[in-house]
């Protein structure tokens with residue numbers, strides 16, 4: 001497939017590298033001068049593109065940028081795309097990092113807000129896996145402890161296509177419901193970056209409690225910020241799982 005990725009950071013890079021390695025034709029963009037972007041794109045096995053071009057002539061566009069950048073995309077960038085182009089939001093709202101967004105502070109579902117900003121339907125995927133999990137956590141289909149990703153959206157066909165890609169990248173998939181249901185996989189929920197199998201993830205999505213996640217999200221970030229060094233993938237998973245049980249992780 002032809003795939004465009006906006007953002008070559010912690011999430012955009014492993015998505016780009018692994019999808020290109022799986023045989024897809026991937027182009028990427030970021031905010032750097034074109035020479036620097038070209039170097040980055042080549043290191044990922046992909047091609048460089050401007051923001052205007054990265055969404056053109058593709059089957060799928062991934063958005064892997066901080067939330068603050070989404071509201072500042074050029075007007076019409078997404079509105080003019082053909083309906084069949086699948087737009088995937090990998091994002092999570094972190095008020096300490098992103099500009100504070102009133103609608104999200106008041107509880108609007110994050111990807112519903114993104115969909116409104118872009119002026120088109122979107123699919124949410126890969127937001128509930130850590131970047132390192134995406135990079136190196138994939139396993140062959142049928143592996144008993146294979147990690148699962150939750151995919152939400154209102155377009156069943158789009159979800160099936162993204163599920164196929166997730167499988168190629170080494171992950172099982174759970175259908176997390178409609179875009180409005182995607183609050184169940186936002187930061188601070190049991191499904192968020194806890195590296196669960198499909199059976200466990202299905203239960204975790206069910207266990208999410210409306211309104212509870214932001215407080216847990218902020219507690220976890222506070223815990224990470226008190227550390228002298230960045231936590232490893234394994235440490236983050238331990239903290240995320242422990243917080244769901246209302247425990248300190250004792251790391």
Ligand SMILES: NC(=O)c1ccc[n+]([C@@H]2O[C@H](COP(=O)([O-])OP(=O)(O)OC[C@H]3O[C@@H](n4cnc5c(N)ncnc54)[C@H](OP(=O)(O)O)[C@@H]3O)[C@@H](O)[C@H]2O)c1
Nearest residue numbers: 007008009010011030031032064065069091092127130131
């Ligand atoms: N990190 C994780 O483990 C993780 C896991 C799942 C989901 N997420 C979510 O995925 C999203 C991206 O996270 P990340 O960790 O990949 O962020 P990141 O490492 O900070 O990378 C962000 C990327 O977006 C690019 N960018 C920013 N504004 C842009 C614009 N206007 N046009 C084009 N490119 C732009 C940046 O370009 P430059 O390179 O030029 O700065 C950078 O490549 C966030 O919402 C995050 O919460 C993160």
